[in-house]
Amino acid sequence: DCISGLSAAMSADILPSPADIFAPELPDVPYPGLRPFEKHEWPLFFGRELATQEVVDLLLERGLVVVHGSSGCGKSSLIRAGVLSRLEQEHARSGLVWRTCAMRPGNAPTHNLARELACLGGTQADAEHVRKLRHLIARGPKAISALAEAVAAGPERRVCLLVDQFEELFRFARETSREQATLLAGFLVGLAETRPSGLYAI
Numbered sequence: 001d002c003i004s005g006l007s008a009a010m011s012a013d014i015l016p017s018p019a020d021i022f023a024p025e026l027p028d029v030p031y032p033g034l035r036p037f038e039k040h041e042w043p044l045f046f047g048r049e050l051a052t053q054e055v056v057d058l059l060l061e062r063g064l065v066v067v068h069g070s071s072g073c074g075k076s077s078l079i080r081a082g083v084l085s086r087l088e089q090e091h092a093r094s095g096l097v098w099r100t101c102a103m104r105p106g107n108a109p110t111h112n113l114a115r116e117l118a119c120l121g122g123t124q125a126d127a128e129h130v131r132k133l134r135h136l137i138a139r140g141p142k143a144i145s146a147l148a149e150a151v152a153a154g155p156e157r158r159v160c161l162l163v164d165q166f167e168e169l170f171r172f173a174r175e176t177s178r179e180q181a182t183l184l185a186g187f188l189v190g191l192a193e194t195r196p197s198g199l200y201a202i
Helices: 002-011 018-022 039-044 049-062 075-093 109-118 127-138 141-150 168-175 178-194
Strands: 097-103 157-163 199-201
Touching (some): 039 075, 049 075, 075 157, 127 141, 127 178, 141 178, 141 199, 168 178, 178 199
Parallel strands (some): 097 157, 157 199
């Protein structure tokens, strides 16, 4: 009942129209400064087309992609303005729906993950919805398929999650809770091992 209720709620999300996906939302200035480019700033993000396509190809092949590099080299910009926007745009042309979201481990890794998944489709997440998703995350890798079902992920309705600043998880494990850190890491490992239909992560 928990999973079917969540799936029904996620299926009721209002999906963006192709016009919304392709409509440029330009900032006042073309350079964001020290912060990364965001997904809606894709019209200003260029020069990383080959890297973007490489990540997309690996994602479709493996389900989970780890992007690493030195601090400030543009990893977040590549994924947010390159990969996530590419998924939504190119696959909108083919009839596939891609919903994307991004989370940071911060000081509450499993809660932050559940909250972002609950907000897929632009809906406002209520506390009960987040709690149910967090319960599925706490069940570990064996619940990955149930979690994919709960967020209405499937062959024609795909979800890509970005776990940005993943290194925060190591500090959190050392200073706050190794258990929560292990749950988030277990979720990602389980995703790579079980390959649930329609659920991907970077």
